[in-house]
Amino acid sequence: MTDASDGLTMVDAINRALHEAMAEDDTTAVMGQDVGVNGGVFRVTEGLIDDYGVARVIDTPLAESGIVGLAIGMAMNGARPIAEMQFSGFSYYALAQIENHAARIRWRTRGAHTVPLVIRMPYGAGVRALEHHSESREVFYGHMPGLKTVIPATPARAHALLHAAIRDPDPVIFMEPKAVYRQMREPIADDAEPAQIGTSRVVRRGKDLTLVSYGAMLHRALEAAETLAAEDIDIEVIDIETIAPLDAETIAKSVGQTGRLLIVNEAPPSYGAAGEIAMRVIEQEFYALRVPIRRVCGWDVHVPFFAREQTYLPSVDRIRGAARAMMAD
Amino acid sequence: MAARKASAKSAAKPNVSAEELMAYYRDMLLIRRFEEKAGQLYGMGLIGGFCHLYIGQEAVVVGLEAAAKEGDKRITSYRDHGHMLACGMDPKGVMAELTGREGGYSKGKGGSMHMFSKEKHFYGGHGIVGAQVPLGAGLAFSDKYKGNDNVTFTYFGDGAANQGQVYETFNMAALWDLPVIFVIENNQYAMGTAQARSTSSADIYVRGEAFGIPGEIVDGMDVLKVKEASEKAVAHCRAGKGPYILEIKTYRYRGHSMSDPAKYRTREEVQKMREERDPIEAVRSLLLTGKHASEDDLKAIDKEIKGIVNDAAEFSKESPEPALEELWTDIYAKGDAPQEEDA
Numbered sequence: 059m060t061d062a063s064d065g066l067t068m069v070d071a072i073n074r075a076l077h078e079a080m081a082e083d084d085t086t087a088v089m090g091q092d093v094g095v096n097g098g099v100f101r102v103t104e105g106l107i108d109d110y111g112v113a114r115v116i117d118t119p120l121a122e123s124g125i126v127g128l129a130i131g132m133a134m135n136g137a138r139p140i141a142e143m144q145f146s147g148f149s150y151y152a153l154a155q156i157e158n159h160a161a162r163i164r165w166r167t168r169g170a171h172t173v174p175l176v177i178r179m180p181y182g183a184g185v186r187a188l189e190h191h192s193e194s195r196e197v198f199y200g201h202m203p204g205l206k207t208v209i210p211a212t213p214a215r216a217h218a219l220l221h222a223a224i225r226d227p228d229p230v231i232f233m234e235p236k237a238v239y240r241q242m243r244e245p246i247a248d249d250a251e252p253a254q255i256g257t258s259r260v261v262r263r264g265k266d267l268t269l270v271s272y273g274a275m276l277h278r279a280l281e282a283a284e285t286l287a288a289e290d291i292d293i294e295v296i297d298i299e300t301i302a303p304l305d306a307e308t309i310a311k312s313v314g315q316t317g318r319l320l321i322v323n324e325a326p327p328s329y330g331a332a333g334e335i336a337m338r339v340i341e342q343e344f345y346a347l348r349v350p351i352r353r354v355c356g357w358d359v360h361v362p363f364f365a366r367e368q369t370y371l372p373s374v375d376r377i378r379g380a381a382r383a384m385m386a387d
Numbered sequence: 388m389a390a391r392k393a394s395a396k397s398a399a400k401p402n403v404s405a406e407e408l409m410a411y412y413r414d415m416l417l418i419r420r421f422e423e424k425a426g427q428l429y430g431m432g433l434i435g436g437f438c439h440l441y442i443g444q445e446a447v448v449v450g451l452e453a454a455a456k457e458g459d460k461r462i463t464s465y466r467d468h469g470h471m472l473a474c475g476m477d478p479k480g481v482m483a484e485l486t487g488r489e490g491g492y493s494k495g496k497g498g499s500m501h502m503f504s505k506e507k508h509f510y511g512g513h514g515i516v517g518a519q520v521p522l523g524a525g526l527a528f529s530d531k532y533k534g535n536d537n538v539t540f541t542y543f544g545d546g547a548a549n550q551g552q553v554y555e556t557f558n559m560a561a562l563w564d565l566p567v568i569f570v571i572e573n574n575q576y577a578m579g580t581a582q583a584r585s586t587s588s589a590d591i592y593v594r595g596e597a598f599g600i601p602g603e604i605v606d607g608m609d610v611l612k613v614k615e616a617s618e619k620a621v622a623h624c625r626a627g628k629g630p631y632i633l634e635i636k637t638y639r640y641r642g643h644s645m646s647d648p649a650k651y652r653t654r655e656e657v658q659k660m661r662e663e664r665d666p667i668e669a670v671r672s673l674l675l676t677g678k679h680a681s682e683d684d685l686k687a688i689d690k691e692i693k694g695i696v697n698d699a700a701e702f703s704k705e706s707p708e709p710a711l712e713e714l715w716t717d718i719y720a721k722g723d724a725p726q727e728e729d730a
Contacts (some may be wrong), residue, residue, distance in 0.1 A: 095652055105659050117548035119585040120516055120577045150516065151550070186435030188498050190514055321643035363498040364435035365487045365708040 065245035068238050071213035072102050072178075074246065076140065080110050081140060084150040086224060089116040090125060092141030099144045100180060100239060103345055116166040122151035126177065128272055130159045133175040139361055144182035146233060147190020153198065160229040175229045176220070181209075183322040183356075183371055184237025184275050186364035192271070193361045199231040200334070206255055207231045207301040211276040211309035213244040215299065218253035226255060233301075235273035242277075249311035256300045258308040265292035267318040267381055270319060270335055272298045275372055279322045301331055306338035313339050317348035318384050322372050327355040349387040350379045401613055405679035411610045412670045413451070414686050415445035419667060420696045421478055422641075425468065426486055428700060429645050430657030434485045434728035441469035441522045444642035446666035447572055449708035450613025454621045458535060462510040462523045463511050463542035465500040466572075466639075470542065474507045478695055482703035496713065516548030518674075519541055520569070524560045527567035527630075538624040542570045546577025548591045554598075558629070561598040561659055568620045569595070571634040572607070578643040579651040592634035602632025608664040638664070 062293065066074065067266035069089055071301035079086050090098075094117040107115040118125050120142060129139040138205055143149040147158075156177070162172045183192040199207040206229055216234065223230035254318070261276070262283055269280040275298050283293035294312050298314035313319045319339055321332040354372040362370055423442040429438050441448075446464075455461075462471045476492065484491025492502040500514040504650045508605050510526060515517040523541025529536040547553060547573060560567050571591050573708050575582050588594065592602035601623070605616040613635060620631040638660045642649055674680040 091577070092579045096648060099578070101648075117580055120546040121549045121551065121578075123551055151515070151518075187437050189494075189501070191437060240561075314510075357714065359714055362709075362714055363487045363496055365495055366711070366714050369711060369714055379532060 063244040066213050066217075067240045067243055068210070068213040068216050069100060069240060069287050071216070071217040071244070071246055072220055072234065072308050073104055075217045075224075076106060077102060077109065078220065079140070079224045080114065083224075084114075084309060085136060086138045086140060087114045087116060087132065088140050089118055089129060091118055091120050091144060093117060093142050098142065100274035102178075102234075103142065103231065113185070120252075122148055123155055126152035126155040127159070128173050129177075130163070130173055131157060133173045133229075134163065134171050138176075140170060140173045140176045140224060143177060143179040144197060145191050147193055149177070151178050152177075154367065156199070156205070156229075157202055158233075161202045164228060170198065171231045172227045174227050176223045176226075176232050177229070178232045178234060179237070180236040181233045181239055182235045182359050183367055184274055185234075186367060188291065188363040188367075189360050191345060192322070192367070196233055196301045196325065197330055200331060204299070205229055205231055205302065207233065208255055208299065209211040209233045209235065209273045209296050209301060210299065211235065211238065211273055211297050212242065213257075214250070215253065215297075217252060217300065219255065221252035222255050225252060230255070231352050233273070237274040253299070256303050256305055258296050258300070258305040260294065260308065262293065262295035264292040264316070266292045266316055267320060267384060268296060268309065268312040268316045269320050269322065269381070270296045270298060271299070271322040272331075273324070275322050275324050278374050279377060282308045282374050282381060285374070286378055286381055289382070291381060295369060298335070304338060306333065306335070306342065307334060310339050313343045314346045317346050319347065319351045320354040320377070320380055320384060321351070322355070322377055323353075324356045324371050326358045327353060329357050331356060349380050349384050354380050354385055403614075403679070405421065405674075407453070408670060408674055408677075408679055409643055409688070410616075411449050411675060412667065412685070413692065414449045414452075414473060415610065415667045415670065416688065416692050416696065417478070418445045418448070420431045420473050420692050421482070421699065422468060425482065425702050426488065426641070426645070427462035428482075428703070433704065434499070435487065436498055437465070438485065438641065438645050440641045441464040441466055442640070443666075444572060444574060444607065444637045444662070445469060445609045446613050447570070447635050447637050450610045451570060451617045453614040454617035455540070458508065458537040458538065460510055460526045460530070460539040461542070462519050462526065462539065464516060464519055464544065464576045465512070465514050466544075467500065467502065467512045471502060471504070471509055472511075474504075474509050476504050476507050476509060477503075478654050478699035481708045482699040486703040486705035486706070488703060489706065489709050490702060494713065495709040496717075500722040502686045517547035517552050519543065519546060519551050520547070520550075521556045523564050523569075524567050525558045527560070527565040528563065531563070531566055536566070536625045538568055538621055540568050540570055542572055544576060545571065545573040545582050545586065545591060546575065546580070548594070549577075550585060554594070554702075556705040557595060557598040557600060560630040561600050564627060566624040566627070568617075568624055569600075569602075569630060569633065573634055574637045574639045576639070576643070576651060581651060590634060592632045594627070595632040600630050602634060605633050605635045607635035607637030608666045608669070610666055610670060616708055630706065
């Protein structure tokens with residue numbers, strides 16, 4: 059992890075990207091509950107209202123469905139709204155608007171209309187809360203054709219991916235791992251380029267096993283990989299970054315070389331991203347697999363209150379245990 | 388709690404007895420001291436996640452409960468500790484839920500926002516803003532269907548009043564004459580957004596007019612006025628005349644949650660409310676000036692409450708954390724739970 063004295067936290071990095079985007083393009087607008095005067099529940103939108111005013115930094119009523127519906131209308135009429143849901147668990151009120159309109163307008167209008175909308179939402183466990191304050195439902199969005207769903211794992215990637223999301227002509231669900239918000243710092247160059255949505259990123263090279271993860275769990279995956287190096291297990295770690303559309307090529311290419319695939323995420327396992335990633339690799343590299351694919355996920359339960367939060371989350375030990383077992387198979 | 392025993396039949400005029408006044412004082416003080424203790428435990432790291440304190444709003448639940456009878460139901464959102472204490476739930480069980488322990492009302496799995504008591508007809512504790520409102524109407528629907536005269540107190544805040552579901556519910560409640568009292572606890576701030584910055588109408592209860600639901604504004608810093616309004620609303624509902632709206636103007640002294648930058652209001656505004664409108668001080672003053680109680684009587688109550696709250700805090704620290712296996716329980720009926728493989 060980067061030296062804590064150097065660089066920006068993920069909160070700072072997203073805030074900076076928002077400031078830059080607002081300065082660059084006056085069709086952008088930030089909207090959501092308490093994003094203005096209060097600077098956002100996690101302080102992500104701090105200072106925007108001072109620089110861009112109430113016309114473009116909109117404190118909305120508490121009405122998720124209304125916020126997203128309004129943003130879709132704005133986007134269809136020339137704006138680039140960046141809407142905030144205070145927690146991903148509060149976005150379910152807005153699911154109908156996202157599913158029925160945001161994801162379908164391009165298709166339905168045969169391209170006449172687009173919805174260049176970004177919906178930002180903190181997600182995932184790690185703040186000792188429970189249920190909708192901590193859950194990972196990225197597959198709700200990954201499952202909907204017409205949406206892009208992005209999850210950055212580090213401050214610099216959050217900065218680069220948010221720029222890409224704002225410039226994207228289609229709706230992007232931008233899920234921010236709140237456990238990483240203030241967990242690490244990274245330097246970001248003044249001329250940092252936007253990322254490319256839809257590409258996975260190899261973050262550690264290795265030859266024995268491909269370990270795929272994203273969001274806050276990427277850091278546990280990396281820690282497992284680093285510590286297993288002492289046991290002569292050489293792990294390649296891939297950060298998928300985009301849930302949908304998934305870049306399976308990068309993962310399949312890696313598995314073609316290592317012959318082993320382990321997937322780590324904090325969502326419940328059933329019908330989740332891990333299953334999708336596994337299937338895409340099977341389609342391309344089934345014969346390269348030396349041992350069965352494994353996954354280390356949350357459990358098929360609701361995220362519990364803090365006493366059992368760490369039992370719910372994939373631990374470094376569970377990841378290491380799965381990797382060792384695969385090497386021994 | 389004692390306040391519940393106050394008769395719903397008493398006249399609309401605040402001809403309140405000394406006994407009742409003492410009960411309101413005691414019930415409000417219990418909430419105040421309980422919440423102060425919860426704030427301390429949060430500061431000590433014993434309570435995790437989110438914690439929304441009810442301090443300042445005590446007269447709302449105590450006044451409303453004064454008109455309730457056995458069988459009446461209540462449902463609210465996440466600022467729910469006061470509601471639970473006011474309907475007679477055990478402070479130990481509430482505090483132990485805040486600390487996430489086995490002795491809590493949800494066995495440590497629900498936390499501050501998600502507690503229930505079938506025995507006391509408390510239907511939660513809900514974290515999603517406004518989402519409990521249709522549930523409240525549903526509880527009332529079942530009572531009407533069963534043919535009893537129970538009413539359901541359905542609480543929500545000024546922030547929730549801008550959620551669409553509230554109006555879907557108003558329509559159905561009016562359409563079917565459901566015995567539901569919509570209690571808008573208007574503490575004037577939806578998290579950090581003042582009502583005037585988020586809400587198109589100055590009064591919220593007037594929105595009921597479009598659905599034919601009567602309602603009124605109530606001074607929520609005066610427990611006797613709340614009680615009087617509650618009796619009126621309860622009588623309306625019990626008589627089968629359908630829903631009623633009480634918009635209760637109140638004020639929370641503390642932040643929205645424990646992590647509140649408090650940039651949306653001044654210290655002076657909070658201080659002024661505390662000094663001039665405190666609901667507990669008001670009753671205390673009535674008790675003393677009416678010679679219903681002496682300073683010593685009140686001190687004895689203070690001491691008793693302190694003991695109850697300290698016991699609750701001790702219990703909440705000593706009660707064990709939920710067993711590991713509890714992670715996989717109560718997802719489905721017993722025996723149907725997901726299997727853990729390598730926990």
